[in-house]
Amino acid sequence: MSAFRGRGPARAGQYAALLAYLAFLVFPFLWLVSAAFKPARELGAPHPTWIPQDPTLDNFRQALEEQPLLRAAGNSLIAAVAAALLAVAVATPLAYVLARHRSRLTAAATGWVVVSQAFPLVLLIIPLFLILKNLHLVDTRTGLVLVYLVWSLPFALWMLTGYVRAVPRELEEAAAVDGAGRLRTLVSVTAPLLAPGLVATALFAFVTAWNEFFFALVLLKSPENQTLPVVLTHFLGAEGAADLGPLAAAAFLATLPSLVVFAVIQRKITGGMAAGAVKA
Amino acid sequence: MRAAALSVAAVLLLLIAGCTAGGGDRGTDADGTIRLRFLSLAWQKESVDANKALVAEWNAAHPRVRVEYVQGSWDSVHDQLLTSFEGGEAPDLIHDASDDLADFAYAGYLADLRPLLSARLRADIPEESWRTTTVGDGVYGVPFLQEPRLIMANRTLLRQAGVRIPTAEQPWTWAEFRQVARDLTASMRKKSGGGGGDGENGGGKGKYAVAWPLKEPVSVSLNLGLSAGGRLFHRGPGPDGKVAIRFGDADAVVPGTIRAMARTDRTASPETLASGGSDILPGFFAGTYAMVPLGFSYRQQIAQQAPEGFDWTVLPAPAGDGGLAQGVSPQTLSVAEDSPHKKEAAAFLDFFLQPRSTVRLALGDWMLPTSATALTDPALHTEEFGWATGTAVARRLRPAPAQSVRGYPEWKDKVATPAFQEYYSGAIDTEELRRRLETDGNRVLARYQRD
Numbered sequence: 001m002s003a004f005r006g007r008g009p010a011r012a013g014q015y016a017a018l019l020a021y022l023a024f025l026v027f028p029f030l031w032l033v034s035a036a037f038k039p040a041r042e043l044g045a046p047h048p049t050w051i052p053q054d055p056t057l058d059n060f061r062q063a064l065e066e067q068p069l070l071r072a073a074g075n076s077l078i079a080a081v082a083a084a085l086l087a088v089a090v091a092t093p094l095a096y097v098l099a100r101h102r103s104r105l106t107a108a109a110t111g112w113v114v115v116s117q118a119f120p121l122v123l124l125i126i127p128l129f130l131i132l133k134n135l136h137l138v139d140t141r142t143g144l145v146l147v148y149l150v151w152s153l154p155f156a157l158w159m160l161t162g163y164v165r166a167v168p169r170e171l172e173e174a175a176a177v178d179g180a181g182r183l184r185t186l187v188s189v190t191a192p193l194l195a196p197g198l199v200a201t202a203l204f205a206f207v208t209a210w211n212e213f214f215f216a217l218v219l220l221k222s223p224e225n226q227t228l229p230v231v232l233t234h235f236l237g238a239e240g241a242a243d244l245g246p247l248a249a250a251a252f253l254a255t256l257p258s259l260v261v262f263a264v265i266q267r268k269i270t271g272g273m274a275a276g277a278v279k280a
Numbered sequence: 281m282r283a284a285a286l287s288v289a290a291v292l293l294l295l296i297a298g299c300t301a302g303g304g305d306r307g308t309d310a311d312g313t314i315r316l317r318f319l320s321l322a323w324q325k326e327s328v329d330a331n332k333a334l335v336a337e338w339n340a341a342h343p344r345v346r347v348e349y350v351q352g353s354w355d356s357v358h359d360q361l362l363t364s365f366e367g368g369e370a371p372d373l374i375h376d377a378s379d380d381l382a383d384f385a386y387a388g389y390l391a392d393l394r395p396l397l398s399a400r401l402r403a404d405i406p407e408e409s410w411r412t413t414t415v416g417d418g419v420y421g422v423p424f425l426q427e428p429r430l431i432m433a434n435r436t437l438l439r440q441a442g443v444r445i446p447t448a449e450q451p452w453t454w455a456e457f458r459q460v461a462r463d464l465t466a467s468m469r470k471k472s473g474g475g476g477g478d479g480e481n482g483g484g485k486g487k488y489a490v491a492w493p494l495k496e497p498v499s500v501s502l503n504l505g506l507s508a509g510g511r512l513f514h515r516g517p518g519p520d521g522k523v524a525i526r527f528g529d530a531d532a533v534v535p536g537t538i539r540a541m542a543r544t545d546r547t548a549s550p551e552t553l554a555s556g557g558s559d560i561l562p563g564f565f566a567g568t569y570a571m572v573p574l575g576f577s578y579r580q581q582i583a584q585q586a587p588e589g590f591d592w593t594v595l596p597a598p599a600g601d602g603g604l605a606q607g608v609s610p611q612t613l614s615v616a617e618d619s620p621h622k623k624e625a626a627a628f629l630d631f632f633l634q635p636r637s638t639v640r641l642a643l644g645d646w647m648l649p650t651s652a653t654a655l656t657d658p659a660l661h662t663e664e665f666g667w668a669t670g671t672a673v674a675r676r677l678r679p680a681p682a683q684s685v686r687g688y689p690e691w692k693d694k695v696a697t698p699a700f701q702e703y704y705s706g707a708i709d710t711e712e713l714r715r716r717l718e719t720d721g722n723r724v725l726a727r728y729q730r731d
Contacts, residue, residue: 044585046566066325125359129367138369217356218363221317221371223349233353237323238377239496239575241558 029255035248036060043244059249063235069250071224072231077257078141079216079227080209083148087156087205088198090149095160096186100169110161113154125218132219139221147215152205159204163197164190199265207258228254307372307620314345314621316628319352319361319371321611324580327644334640338631345624347373365389365616372619373628378412378423379609382684385415391615392418396626401633409650412610412679421612424633425647427576428606428673429504430666431595437570438593441467448596448604448672454508454537457598461547464489464570491552491560491569492538497700498692500573501535502681503607508533508600512717513681522729523685525721527714533600535703536710543706553704565590573597577646579665594666596673604673607680610650648674687728695720 030050035043037055042048063069098106128147129138137143167190175185191198213229220226232254235247307315322331328351335349350371352360358380364370370389384390397419402410405423413421438445441464446452452460468487494500502512509530516522541548549569552560557574558581564572565586582592596604613632615625631637635653642649642660648670649655660671682688699716702708708716 040584041587044561044565044581045587046562046568048562062325066328125363126366129363129369133367133369138367214356214359217353217360221350221369223351230353233355234323234351236353236355237577238321238354239557241577241581243324244558 032248032252032255035244036252038245040245059245060253063246063250063253066246067231067234067250068223068226069228069231069253072226072228073254073257075141075225076210076228079144079148080206082141082145083152083209084202084206086145086149087152088160088202091153091156091160091201092191092194092198095157095164096190098157098161099164110158113158125214129218138219139225141225144216144219144227147219148205148209148212151212151215152208155208156201156205159201160194160197163194163201166197167193203261203265206261210258312344314624316345316347316373316619316621316625317350317371318347318373318628319350319357319375321352321354321357321375322641322645323351323354324645327641330637330640330644334632334637338628341631345621345628347628361389365618368618370616370618372616372621372625374614374616376421376612376614377609378421378612379680379683379688381413381420381612381614382415382686382688384614385418385420386686389617390420391617391619391622392420393422393615393626394419396615396622397422398626398630401630404635404651404653406650406652406675408678409610412608412683413612413614415684421614422629422633423610423612423650424638425642425645426608426610426650426674426677427647428608428670428677429500429573429575429597430669430673431571431573431597432564432578432582432666433571433593433595434564434567434569435591435593437464437468437567440471441570445593446595446598448669451596451599451604454533454598454600458537458541458545458547461489461541461571462545465545465547468567468570486549486568488547488549488569490541490548490571490573491555491563492542492548492573493555493557493560494538494553494700494704495556495559496697497553497704498696499607499609499680501538501700504573504597505531505534506605506607506678506681507597507602509602510534511681513685523725525691525718525725527717530601532710532714535700535713539704539706542704550705554701561585571595576648576666576670580646583665594669596669604676605678606673606676607683608677609680609683611645611647685725687725690728691721691724695724 034050034052036059037057038052039054039056039058042053098110132138132143132147135143137146171189171193172185175189180188211229212227213233216227216230217233220230232247232250235243235250237243307317309315318335320328320331322328332349335347339346352375357376361370361374361376361384365384365387374390381390401422409423409426410419412423413419441460443460443463444452444456465488468489469485472487492500502510505512510528510533512525512527512531513523514526516524538548542550542553549563552563552569557572557578560569560572561578561581563569564582576594579594586592597606613629615622615629619625633651635649635651635657638649638651638654639657639659642654646665648660654660655671655674659667661668682692685691695716699708699713699720703710703713
């Protein structure tokens with residue numbers, strides 16, 4: 001009874017904490033949206049308001065006129081979709097091996113995947129650049145997709161391993177008893193159950209590639225190949241100076257594809273994450 | 281883990297790469313047309329437009345030497361260039377800042393421009409500016425735009441306080457500036473109901489004569505320090521030209537004044553000491569601060585964002601024993617050592633930096649040209665937006681003290697920035713600041729100057 005009485009305030013506290021956290025998360029985005037519609041004088045106003053007093057689309061017009069945002073978004077989309085699909089295709093069989101065949105080798109491989117998170121990126125960019133140059137893949141989308149693939153692969157592998165372990169081994173054994181071969185079992189039994197995990201993993205790889213800046217900056221030389229994060233920096237000057245209105249408008253446009261993708265497949269991701277988290 | 285995966289992929293790709301590596305005449309089409317890649321860091325619309333227009337003019341007049349405009353970003357140019365240099369894929373023409381050139385020049389990535397530049401261009405830029413891009417015996421960039429730090433001031437508040445308005449001919453001394461700040465702060469607090477004093481208990485609380493944006497305190501302290509005769513970096517007389525740090529009394533004048541204004545006089549906002557330039561503009565527009573020392577190009581943001589009727593002006597920075605001198609790190613244009621077409625690249629530079637073109641670039645960036653001829657252009661002498669004040673101080677500009685000092689970036693990040701931040705916050709005194717800059721600083725520089 002006393003426990004029941006205490007549940008109300010505790011739950012209210014939980015909701016309050018959740019709301020505070022959501023407000024913290026959503027604040028930058030709301031500020032971005034607000035800034036995108038404000039004229040320059042409102043952006044410098046001493047007492048800023050959430051709702052633009054004199055909303056304008058000039059920032060969007062200026063951003064689209066000054067920088068090739070649509071072309072850059074197209075490049076980002078191609079790179080991110082390709083990297084996501086390839087990451088899932090490559091990581092799925094590897095994750096299956098790691099999840100189902102426990103040995104010293106797989107344990108070492110898993111450990112290496114975790115430990116290697118600590119390596120600084122800057123150590124690798126120059127050798128990688130040299131290699132891609134020799135392969136004539138610098139300044140190409142193919143080169144960028146390859147880099148994004150290997151960049152997102154370890155984490156994708158880690159995620160998918162958890163999802164595979166969540167699939168009951170008994171189902172595969174039952175399929176084997178019924179006469180299904182390993183490939184058939186994988187395709188017909190395991191893969192459908194992995195679907196939420198595959199979607200979540202693909203989404204992770206997509207977002208990683210969509211937001212990635214440094215590789216794209218270094219590897220892509222031609223303006224026509226540049227991706228959205230690289231083009232966004234063109235609104236920044238030296239020592240932190242920024243063309244704030246157009247930058248906010250461009251950044252707002254850049255977040256839309258991720259939001260749309262999340263909105264469309266949110267239910268699958270939530271289900272997939274829960275499965276991976278609970279049973280891993 | 282990603283890095284490890286990349287390293288594995290790198291090894292595998294390297295094996296493949298051994299079979300596919302090939303040569304080729306870089307930068308030349310089959311029909312003999314030369315192609316130059318120009319990495320520009322222009323970012324403001326007018327400046328980008330001017331850059332692109334000049335490139336288009338060149339291409340129209342030189343069909344056999346085509347220049348491709350590639351836009352880069354100040355935020356990441358050093359890493360981008362370093363990777364490109366190491367990979368042999370650097371742009372032929374490179375836009376950067378002079379304080380970024382020394383390490384690239386020492387590493388052999390940039391071409392020595394002395395045999396390439398036209399006599400006209402050499403003669404049109406003052407020797408003081410060329411010193412910013414001279415490393416050893418070589419010249420590794422053409423300095424073409426520069427930006428002094430000036431004081432943007434609320435003219436209404438200055439008039440209400442009755443303080444003397446300085447000019448380039450009769451600037452404030454640092455001591456006078458401190459007194460003016462006291463008078464101005466008292467006037468602002470009195471007018472808003474604070475009753476004078478430090479205003480802590482009245483309606484004038486939070487009003488300050490000055491807001492120093494010292495998020496990056498080193499360049500401000502060193503560059504303005506020249507006006508008081510500060511040098512900090514002393515190059516030895518020997519042929520090795522080794523540099524040592526000595527923090528003398530003259531070096532302490534500007535940091536000491538700023539600290540006294542923020543901590544003792546309470547005439548400079550202590551809250552803004554950790555802010556960037558853009559962060560303090562709303563307070564400036566609101567009359568919270570009467571004066572904000574900022575780079576010259578910040579005028580554009582003020583012009584665009586200031587409320588209707590906001591009456592502002594541009595004042596020279598205070599002068600000391602060194603007069604109005606202050607250090608600058610100009611924007612530069614360099615040629616990559618790896619470029620197979622250095623002569624053509626230099627010809628483009630000569631075209632691109634014609635005085636009239638330089639004026640267009642300066643107006644687009646709201647900065648000052650280094651070109652002596654360009655500086656005489658009437659468009660840069662108007663009173664509007666403080667152009668005249670800027671051009672008046674242009675000939676007093678000197679190379680930033682740390683220009684071409686090897687190890688400066690590390691000294692700045694690891695020693696000077698935290699030391700100055702603690703000094704301005706009141707955590708350490710002048711003696712401790714001196715000890716850190718000299719003892720710790722010379723230790724850092726020594727590592728870069730071993731033979």
